[in-house]
Amino acid sequence: MVxxxxxxxxxxxxxxxxxxxxxxxxxxxxxxxGLAQDPAAxxxxxxxxxxxxxxxxxVGPDLKDVLNRRDRPWLVRFLENPKAxxxxxxxxxxxLVAQSHGLIMPAVKGLDxxxxxxxxxxxxxxSKQAQQSSSGKNAPEERPFTAAEVEHGKEIVxxxxxxxxxxxxxxxxxxxxxLPGLGGGxxxxxxxxxxxxxxxxxxxxxxxRSPPTRTMQAVYRSHAFQPAEILSLVAxxxxxxxxxxxxxxxxQGRPFLTFLVIGLGGSLIGLVxxxxxxxxxxxxxxxxxxxxxxx
Numbered sequence: 001m002v003x004x005x006x007x008x009x010x011x012x013x014x015x016x017x018x019x020x021x022x023x024x025x026x027x028x029x030x031x032x033x034g035l036a037q038d039p040a041a042x043x044x045x046x047x048x049x050x051x052x053x054x055x056x057x058x059v060g061p062d063l064k065d066v067l068n069r070r071d072r073p074w075l076v077r078f079l080e081n082p083k084a085x086x087x088x089x090x091x092x093x094x095x096l097v098a099q100s101h102g103l104i105m106p107a108v109k110g111l112d113x114x115x116x117x118x119x120x121x122x123x124x125x126x127s128k129q130a131q132q133s134s135s136g137k138n139a140p141e142e143r144p145f146t147a148a149e150v151e152h153g154k155e156i157v158x159x160x161x162x163x164x165x166x167x168x169x170x171x172x173x174x175x176x177x178x179l180p181g182l183g184g185g186x187x188x189x190x191x192x193x194x195x196x197x198x199x200x201x202x203x204x205x206x207x208x209r210s211p212p213t214r215t216m217q218a219v220y221r222s223h224a225f226q227p228a229e230i231l232s233l234v235a236x237x238x239x240x241x242x243x244x245x246x247x248x249x250x251x252q253g254r255p256f257l258t259f260l261v262i263g264l265g266g267s268l269i270g271l272v273x274x275x276x277x278x279x280x281x282x283x284x285x286x287x288x289x290x291x292x293x294x295x
Contacts, residue, residue, distance in 0.1 A: 039122035042115065046108050049212040050100075050203075053123060054130025058203040060100050064127045067120060079116040081107055101197050106213070145235035153236025156229055157191075167223035170233075173215070176240060187215065195234075195241035204234050 050059040066075065070092065078085045078093065082105040086093045097104055111119075155161035157176070159169030170191065171184030177192040198204045208230045211220055225233070 039115075039118045042119060043122060044210065046111075046212060047119075049207045049210040050105075052206075053126040056202075057099065057199075058206055059103060059198055060105065061096060063123050064130050066127070067124050072117075072120065075120055076113055076116045079108070079111055079119065080113065083107065101199065103197075109214075145238065149232050149235040150239045151236075153232035153234070153239075156233055157236060163223065163229060164226045165220070165223040167220050167225070173219075177244065178240065191237065192244060193241065195237040201234055201238065204237060205230055208233060 047063075051061065051063045052058055054062065054064040056062055070078075074085075082093070086097060086104060152161065156163060157170040158179070159171060163169070171179060173185040173187040174189065174191045175184035175186070176190065195204060198207055208225050211217055
């Protein structure tokens with residue numbers, strides 16, 4: 001058999017073209033199938049922090065029997081782009097925002113029609129199994145928190161007690177009314193009334209177990225809060241909320257003003273020292289020269 005380079009090269013080109021044509025299709029099919037086949041994991045990662053199925057409303061509404069409230073095409077469109085439905089003036093969507101303390105459900109990256117359909121099928125199956133309950137199974141005990149738990153939560157917020165999972169302290173990205181000094185970060189919202197906004201212990205616990213925002217997911221995906229830390233954080237935020245409600249006229253912290261005053265004061269002190277140093281430097285040089293010239 002004689003080796004024919006031309007024939008070999010032609011077969012290689014055809015094989016390469018076929019691979020280039022089918023590879024994207026296979027990847028797309030595998031991706032879609034993978035997401036659609038595991039809607040339970042998708043729900044836990046993206047939905048469980050704000051919704052329950054049969055355990056009552058949390059940050060968002062209870063999803064039990066949601067397929068009986070709106071038709072399936074509407075639900076698919078809403079899951080794909082909630083803000084577009086809300087901005088269109090849809091009365092039902094706007095009512096959902098009102099029930100959710102003004103919070104707008106964010107669009108979930110990678111949630112296309114096929115995955116939305118699979119997610120609705122999962123919620124429908126869970127709805128059939130769900131039993132009405134006034135509290136979630138993972139909710140903190142309905143008992144008064146201890147002073148030690150509140151203090152533990154404050155230490156976590158301030159970063160004086162490191163998180164077991166190695167995550168960043170809350171004040172790295174957030175501020176609160178009673179934080180000392182310059183306050184906290186500005187990347188996230190003020191947490192002073194977060195306990196009220198989220199609707200209490202159950203909702204805040206669910207939020208901390210599985211943060212739904214992209215920034216928090218990136219930070220805590222591999223550095224999750226431990227159950228005892230969640231309990232202590234909820235205790236601290238509940239205590240802060242009660243103090244805020246009991247004394248609403250108390251002055252709020254003004255970290256920007258504090259930073260401005262410290263910055264201006266430090267600059268003035270620095271200028272005084274620099275002026276003194278510079279003045280003495282020129283006296284030591286110029287006075288002998290002037291005296292020598294006059295002499």
